[in-house]
Amino acid sequence: MLKQIEGSQAIAEAIGLCRPEVICAYPITPQTHIVEGLGQMVDRGEISPCEFINVESEFAALSVAIGASAAGARSYTATASQGLLFMAEAVYNASGLGLPIVMTIGNRAIGAPINIWNDHQDSLSMRDSGWIQLYAETNQEAADLHIQAFRLAEELSVPVMVCVDGFILTHAYERVDIPAQEQVDAYLPPFEPRQLLDPIHPVTIGAMVGPEAFMEVRYLAHYKQMQALGLIPELAEAFQEQFGRDSGGLIKPYRSEDADTIVVALGSVNGTIKDVVDELREAGMSIGSLAICTYRPFPHKAVRNALEHAKRIVVVEKSLALGIGGIVATDVQMAVAGLHKPVHTVVAGLGGRPITRDSLRKLFHRADAGHLERLEFLDLKHDVVHEEIARMEAGRRSGPIAENILHSVGTVASQIR
Amino acid sequence: METTIKFYQTDTFTVGNRLLSEAERSVQAGMQRTNALNSGHRACQGCGEALGARFAVDAAMRAAGNDLIACNATGCLEVFSTPYPESSWQLPWIHSLFGNTAAVATGVAAAQRVKGTKTRVLAQGGDGGTTDIGFGCLSGMFERNDDVLYICYDNEAYMNTGVQRSSATPPAARTATTVPVGQHPNGNVFGKGKSVPLIAMAHEIPYVATASVADLRDLEAKVTKAMSIHGARYIHIHVPCPLGWGADPAHTIKLARLAIESGLFPVFEAEHGEITGHRAIREQVPVEDYLKLQKRFAHLFRNPKQVEVIAQLQAIADRNIRRFKLLEKRGAAV
Ligand SMILES: Cc1ncc(C[n+]2csc(CCOP(=O)(O)OP(=O)(O)O)c2C)c(N)n1
Ligand code: SF4
Ligand SMILES: [Mg+2]
Numbered sequence: 001m002l003k004q005i006e007g008s009q010a011i012a013e014a015i016g017l018c019r020p021e022v023i024c025a026y027p028i029t030p031q032t033h034i035v036e037g038l039g040q041m042v043d044r045g046e047i048s049p050c051e052f053i054n055v056e057s058e059f060a061a062l063s064v065a066i067g068a069s070a071a072g073a074r075s076y077t078a079t080a081s082q083g084l085l086f087m088a089e090a091v092y093n094a095s096g097l098g099l100p101i102v103m104t105i106g107n108r109a110i111g112a113p114i115n116i117w118n119d120h121q122d123s124l125s126m127r128d129s130g131w132i133q134l135y136a137e138t139n140q141e142a143a144d145l146h147i148q149a150f151r152l153a154e155e156l157s158v159p160v161m162v163c164v165d166g167f168i169l170t171h172a173y174e175r176v177d178i179p180a181q182e183q184v185d186a187y188l189p190p191f192e193p194r195q196l197l198d199p200i201h202p203v204t205i206g207a208m209v210g211p212e213a214f215m216e217v218r219y220l221a222h223y224k225q226m227q228a229l230g231l232i233p234e235l236a237e238a239f240q241e242q243f244g245r246d247s248g249g250l251i252k253p254y255r256s257e258d259a260d261t262i263v264v265a266l267g268s269v270n271g272t273i274k275d276v277v278d279e280l281r282e283a284g285m286s287i288g289s290l291a292i293c294t295y296r297p298f299p300h301k302a303v304r305n306a307l308e309h310a311k312r313i314v315v316v317e318k319s320l321a322l323g324i325g326g327i328v329a330t331d332v333q334m335a336v337a338g339l340h341k342p343v344h345t346v347v348a349g350l351g352g353r354p355i356t357r358d359s360l361r362k363l364f365h366r367a368d369a370g371h372l373e374r375l376e377f378l379d380l381k382h383d384v385v386h387e388e389i390a391r392m393e394a395g396r397r398s399g400p401i402a403e404n405i406l407h408s409v410g411t412v413a414s415q416i417r
Numbered sequence: 418m419e420t421t422i423k424f425y426q427t428d429t430f431t432v433g434n435r436l437l438s439e440a441e442r443s444v445q446a447g448m449q450r451t452n453a454l455n456s457g458h459r460a461c462q463g464c465g466e467a468l469g470a471r472f473a474v475d476a477a478m479r480a481a482g483n484d485l486i487a488c489n490a491t492g493c494l495e496v497f498s499t500p501y502p503e504s505s506w507q508l509p510w511i512h513s514l515f516g517n518t519a520a521v522a523t524g525v526a527a528a529q530r531v532k533g534t535k536t537r538v539l540a541q542g543g544d545g546g547t548t549d550i551g552f553g554c555l556s557g558m559f560e561r562n563d564d565v566l567y568i569c570y571d572n573e574a575y576m577n578t579g580v581q582r583s584s585a586t587p588p589a590a591r592t593a594t595t596v597p598v599g600q601h602p603n604g605n606v607f608g609k610g611k612s613v614p615l616i617a618m619a620h621e622i623p624y625v626a627t628a629s630v631a632d633l634r635d636l637e638a639k640v641t642k643a644m645s646i647h648g649a650r651y652i653h654i655h656v657p658c659p660l661g662w663g664a665d666p667a668h669t670i671k672l673a674r675l676a677i678e679s680g681l682f683p684v685f686e687a688e689h690g691e692i693t694g695h696r697a698i699r700e701q702v703p704v705e706d707y708l709k710l711q712k713r714f715a716h717l718f719r720n721p722k723q724v725e726v727i728a729q730l731q732a733i734a735d736r737n738i739r740r741f742k743l744l745e746k747r748g749a750a751v
Pocket of ligand 3: 543544545570571572574
């Protein structure tokens, strides 16, 4: 059914249709509306049987999901930013135990300085944790990916993170087609656990494993990720058959087959990028884009095939690996290794700084002219940075950087052109 | 038929099982006991934690009709019971992390409610996993009154990592991080630490009890009682650790008993935040009798003997005796 609906509500409804049995949550912006929605659906009996548990921390939220999943219940939680880091130990534990939990990440920056706005630093910090990571471009895709996520998680017995841009998607009202219960039931079979805490057939889950077998356990976790590379396109195809929509999959190339410049990105910014690509195509530029929907496992082959013909690759990413540069770009570089193509990292939109069409247009013109540096920071206020560097050089007690910078920027919270 | 006679053997709390009717015999004495924590595990000789866990889990198994799932925190109990590829556990058992056991148990219990099963849930951890790192999750589980019995095996330090101080380590004890040197010549300082049984009571959960491997029938009875109740329940079991305490493995039960009889470890029960019973001490023994059997207190007896420090410990014991009315016969548990 078509609805004009907030992203979080659409996600909550999609999760509800997946018949989750245990939902646990701890509030953090911008995830709150999703779990509030779910809580109300459980209270109204629209999701039943289901236990909604208000816990005392994110660490507990995921831990409750771990216990519930090991006991055979379809389990869900959601978090963002500081919350994801707070549960980090349990994040690795859930995947190490092979428990098919689904978790939404309402992508948000990580402090300090504390910041509630969108970037991808939170989920990317967990990229090696053994969770599958899917990134939604639109709210329709966000809703759809959750339905695919439960099936994917349960088929492989691997946890899945669905990453949804905070505010940009979670708080945006868009038209979303919410499927019917029968459709979801036909797509998503009941949860059949591979391992179960069952008094009739007792098993030990989470035993200590030493050097004699740890490598093998870890290898098998990697093996499952490799299996996911094959399964994700199949599930997306099956999804299309059932729901008549193209959602998910590994990657989404856009006007890139013959493009000299291909722009690579995760998540909702692909919408803006495609608009600019259209504009520049019309003006005669040879440019296209590539959205990476599945970031873990990283679809090296698919990315390489999609980028093979490009003259240059521009990775626009909402994350920064301090001391090296791009996170996504590093993986893209590996995918095109040996092809001798310049891969430019453009760090953009950190802490919710708007990534505007205007800025992207200028960026792509410079890329087209071959003027991009290896590492760039989109719309970085160089004057502000230089001012602070000068302050630090002038004396020892230069004070907290964030405070100083806020002073020089003034009260203008955002300057969207 | 009620048996009113008590069958304690001289100087011990060991009950002559054969003198009791079948129904009154201990779980461990019965052929039906599950050996849920089976033999062959790697605990040290004389490990109080292994003993306490065996009695507690078997009693819980019997009370649950063997329909029980156990969650375990990281720690000695987890490590000595599951060296890959072996497991001592004869019941469904999960170890997730050091600090999240109560929350994992909440999840397991939630799954049972959703599935409509009658399966009961047990969570267990050491004092470190309970009173320190797992305390947030534990308090959350209490506050929500989740249907979990949580058992803490208190050996008064982080044993699995090599005997470091926890918030359950008694004052004056030597641990690897409270070595009696320099600024703290008397080991672990006074005036710190916490009583999680009392904090559990402050949550007003249906059942809180302390127990000891010195009185295994009392321990079994408390587990059985806890299992007859639904909601959040907490049992704190005192389990001497020969390795960490520097004690003779043959003295495990003796030490546990001296801890009770000196008043250092009060044994009591509480329901909904109110104390409902205690285990009476027949004759208070001086704390010295308890302390001098353990190398972790050896620095108190070296020349010169730390008379004042020992007096401070005696004062703690005396206060417990007043506070929990341990010399009053009335209200003895079991
Ligand atoms: C997050 C985390 N911090 C520290 C450890 C290291 N660690 C493992 S077991 C343990 C000690 C356990 O002490 P306690 O809970 O008292 O149980 P015991 O071994 O004494 O029975 C520690 C510190 C860990 N596994 N995880
Ligand atoms: S160190 Fe202590 S608690 Fe750990 S197994 Fe040995 S005796 Fe038991
Ligand atoms: Mg301990």
